[in-house]
Amino acid sequence: MTIQDSKIVGDNFQVGVRFQRYWDTSMANAFFCGELGAGIFFVSFLFDFVTGMVAGLLITGIFKSYFHITHMGVPMQSWRAILRPDRSWISRGLMAITCYLGLGAVHCLILAFDLETAWGLGTAVGNLVQLLAACAALVVMTYQGLAMSHSTAISLWNTALMPVSSMTYALTGGTVLTLLLGWNKVFAVMPQGQESLVSKILLLLLIDAIVLASVVYSAKNRSRGGKVSALLLLTGAYRQVFLSLVIGAGLILPMMLLWFVPGNLIAVLLAAAGILIGHYSYRVLVFKAGVYEPMTSFR
Amino acid sequence: MARYGMVFDLKRCIGCNACVIGCKQENSLPDGMFFTRTLSEEYGVYPAVKRVYIPTLCNHCEDAPCEKVCPSGATHTRDDGIVMVDADKCIGCSSCAVACPYDQRSQVDKDLLSHGLFGTSELTPFEKDGYKRFVPGTITKCDFCSERVDAGLDPACVVTCPTEARIFGDLDDPDSKASTLIRERNGKPPMPELKTRPKVYYID
Numbered sequence: 001m002t003i004q005d006s007k008i009v010g011d012n013f014q015v016g017v018r019f020q021r022y023w024d025t026s027m028a029n030a031f032f033c034g035e036l037g038a039g040i041f042f043v044s045f046l047f048d049f050v051t052g053m054v055a056g057l058l059i060t061g062i063f064k065s066y067f068h069i070t071h072m073g074v075p076m077q078s079w080r081a082i083l084r085p086d087r088s089w090i091s092r093g094l095m096a097i098t099c100y101l102g103l104g105a106v107h108c109l110i111l112a113f114d115l116e117t118a119w120g121l122g123t124a125v126g127n128l129v130q131l132l133a134a135c136a137a138l139v140v141m142t143y144q145g146l147a148m149s150h151s152t153a154i155s156l157w158n159t160a161l162m163p164v165s166s167m168t169y170a171l172t173g174g175t176v177l178t179l180l181l182g183w184n185k186v187f188a189v190m191p192q193g194q195e196s197l198v199s200k201i202l203l204l205l206l207i208d209a210i211v212l213a214s215v216v217y218s219a220k221n222r223s224r225g226g227k228v229s230a231l232l233l234l235t236g237a238y239r240q241v242f243l244s245l246v247i248g249a250g251l252i253l254p255m256m257l258l259w260f261v262p263g264n265l266i267a268v269l270l271a272a273a274g275i276l277i278g279h280y281s282y283r284v285l286v287f288k289a290g291v292y293e294p295m296t297s298f299r
Numbered sequence: 300m301a302r303y304g305m306v307f308d309l310k311r312c313i314g315c316n317a318c319v320i321g322c323k324q325e326n327s328l329p330d331g332m333f334f335t336r337t338l339s340e341e342y343g344v345y346p347a348v349k350r351v352y353i354p355t356l357c358n359h360c361e362d363a364p365c366e367k368v369c370p371s372g373a374t375h376t377r378d379d380g381i382v383m384v385d386a387d388k389c390i391g392c393s394s395c396a397v398a399c400p401y402d403q404r405s406q407v408d409k410d411l412l413s414h415g416l417f418g419t420s421e422l423t424p425f426e427k428d429g430y431k432r433f434v435p436g437t438i439t440k441c442d443f444c445s446e447r448v449d450a451g452l453d454p455a456c457v458v459t460c461p462t463e464a465r466i467f468g469d470l471d472d473p474d475s476k477a478s479t480l481i482r483e484r485n486g487k488p489p490m491p492e493l494k495t496r497p498k499v500y501y502i503d
Contacts, residue, residue: 011331013316015340015353018402022393073391073406073436080371080390090370090394152364152493153400292402295338295355295489 008228008291017228020154020290023071028283030067031144033059034097035166036279038140039174040181041104045134047193049186050111052178057104060097060140089150093143100136107133141170154290155226156219165211169279172204176254176272183265198262201271202255209251212282225293232289242285250278301469302380303443304498305457306477306486307354311464314339314352321459322356325444327429329411330418334403334441335456354465356456357382357403357441358489358497365395365404373437380470380498381443389437396438400493409435443467470498 009016037060044052069075082098085091107130110116116126145166148157179187179197187194220230233242254271261267314337322328322335335356343349359382366374366382373388374395384395396404412430415422422430433439444454452458457465468477477500480486486500 013336013338015338020397020402022396022404022406071392073393073438074389074434075436077371077388077390080373080388081392082370083372084370087367088370088394090368090392094370147368147394150364150368151398152495153398153402157397290397293400293490295353295401 007294016294017225018292018294020287020292023287023290025284025287026067026071028280028287030064030071031166032280032283033063033067034144035141035170035283036173036177036276037061037064038100038137039170039172040177041100041174042134042137042141043171043174043178043197044181045107045130045137047178047182047186047190048111049178049182050108051185052181053104053108053111055177055181056137056174057101057108061101064097089143089147093140093147096136096139096143100133100140103129103133103136138167142167148286153292154229155223155293156215156229156286156290158222159215159218161211161215161218165208165215165282168204168207168211169282172201172208172275173279175201175204176268176275180268180272183268195262198258198268201275202258205251205255205258205275209247212246212251223293225291228291229289232291233285238285238289241281245281246278246285249274250281254278300378302471302498303448303467304359304380304470304477304500305356305443305454306466306468306480306500306502308464308466308480309351309353309501309503311462312337312352312354313462313464314350315461317459317461318354318456318465321455322441325447325455327426327432329407329426329430329433330414330416332405332407332411332439334405353501354456355401355403355489356499357399357443358401358495358499359443361496361498362494364398364400364493364495368394368398370394377445379448381445381448382440383442383445384437384439386434386437386439389434391436391438393438400490400495401497404438404440407433407435407437407439 007016009018037056041053041056044056069078072078082091082094085095110126116123142163145163149159149162151157175197216230216233219226232238253274257267257271316337318335319333319337326334328334335354338353338355339350341348341350359380363376363382366376370392371388371390373385376382393406412433412435414420415426447454453467457467466477466480468475470478472478480502481500484502486502488497488500
């Protein structure tokens with residue numbers, strides 16, 4: 001089957017493949033900011049790097065929230081999204097974001113002002129706060145993929161690899177930005193940490209590539225709609241963006257830069273730019289290439 | 300309590316789209332919004348070519364994926380099996396729309412309600428009155444004309460169909476026309492592999 005054979009019918013009253021048109025670029029922006037912010041927070045958290053954690057919290061708290069609000073049809077009712085944690089990943093995600101932002105901010109304040117000593121809290125409270133904040137950040141990194149993977153309507157999304165890709169992309173972006181933010185600070189006095197992060201970014205990029213290939217491959221072999229989505233990315237309308245930005249700029253370029261010139265700030269800057277461009281393009285394309293399965297024919 | 304469902308007789312459907320117009324009138328649907336569609340498909344090789352018409356609407360699934368993902372509880376199932384959207388609770392996140400495998404949800408765009416079916420910015424009295432039922436930004440869909448059903452009437456698309464290709468009834472009543480047709484003519488739900496257990500069946 002080629003993309004020409006797939007009969008994309010749009011709004012016509014015909015049996016065929018239809019594009020999902022409900023989750024658009026504003027949703028892609030929100031997912032991107034959520035994953036990136038939580039990723040920076042989580043990696044910075046591992047190094048007790050307050051600047052990185054604050055940056056992560058701000059990216060999630062301001063940008064993700066803003067793009068979600070712009071997407072909502074009835075923004076004033078958005079608080080209602082928290083009401084169904086028993087069945088909806090959006091509700092669970094919103095609860096996780098609330099925990100992550102609240103406890104993450106408290107953890108940053110404790111670290112920055114040494115509140116444990118100042119207020120005589122003891123280490124137990126601080127440990128509990130940081131543990132919950134880190135767990136919430138992990139949920140924020142993955143719940144968006146889980147929300148997508150639960151949609152049986154769209155084959156490209158309906159895979160357990162979606163939350164995995166959310167997690168690995170979040171960690172990749174988070175690691176490279178933590179490395180940049182701490183270049184002259186925490187990593188200036190801890191060069192082994194810098195080397196360790198570079199090698200981890202390379203490993204994460206490799207995992208990103210494997211997960212990405214698996215997402216496309218599994219969609220291609222799952223159903224007619226999934227095949228259309230895969231062909232749109234590989235040979236159809238989104239081919240150029242997918243190959244040049246998601247694969248080229250997002251995976252190959254940073255891999256080469258970090259492999260050949262790992263200790264160079266300019267190289268890391270360029271690698272970070274490539275990773276962010278690739279991650280964002282992936283988020284947008286996954287929404288754009290999502291299609292509904294054709295209605296069953298009864299012939 | 301009844302468990303309402305619908306049967307489409309594909310042998311009777313002639314693709315006239317009267318049901319679509321009846322639905323639009325009954326529900327005052329703005330331009331470009333449809334709660335039911337009659338899809339067509341051609342198959343075969345010339346000269347043995349055929350066209351089949353496949354009416355579609357919300358399948359009011361027993362295991363509705365749209366209801367499962369709704370974060371605000373706006374999507375709910377009535378005791379009689381009709382899946383409803385409470386516009387006062389809907390936040391317009393569209394998660395139900397991307398979860399529905401049948402693509403049977405519509406977003407009430409603010410722009411849709413600002414112009415009438417005649418393409419002017421002026422709404423007719425019918426449109427002014429009818430559009431009051433919509434909350435801008437929310438998601439809406441077919442509710443089997445629940446107000447008519449509550450009054451003991453059939454949905455508008457059913458009464459409009461000139462060939463009686465749409466049969467509405469209680470699926471729990473073995474003597475209802477819908478149940479009888481499903482049983483005797485081996486009614487099939489759409490995309491059963493998804494296990495959503497639709498309450499809409501096709502017979503041919």
